[in-house]
Amino acid sequence: MPIPPRQRRAEKEGLLSQYILKLYVTGRTSKAEVAIANLRRICDEELRGEYELRIIDVLEQPEAAEEDKILATPTLLKQLPPPLRRVIGDLSDKQKVLLGLEVRPGATASTTDRDPS
Secondary structure, three states, X not given: OOOOHHHHHHHHOOOOOOEEEEEXXXXXXXXXXXXXXXXXHHHHHHHOOOEEEEEEEOOOOXXXXXXXXXXXXXXXXXXXXXXXXXXXXXXXXXXXXXXXXXXXXXXXXXXXXXXOO
């Protein structure tokens, strides 16, 4: 099976091609909806389609929350790339979310490959 062009480009540039994120929420409350909207906006702007997002309602899947040791909601869990990271809250502070996920905003291979002189 051929490698998609976007993945080839990411591999060529030395970038990880995928983030796997889980957002734990409790029901469809306004706080949960705000966290979902904030996260989708951040992912669209910064991860540019290179992510998989799973939204998990702890009321419907308590075993998943227990397995990932979720104590508060909303909680964002970054599974891949390592290391595992957690961000708790409504995800309204974009810089805190990016720091928590270890994503540098706007970082590309072209900015890191510059000649320092």
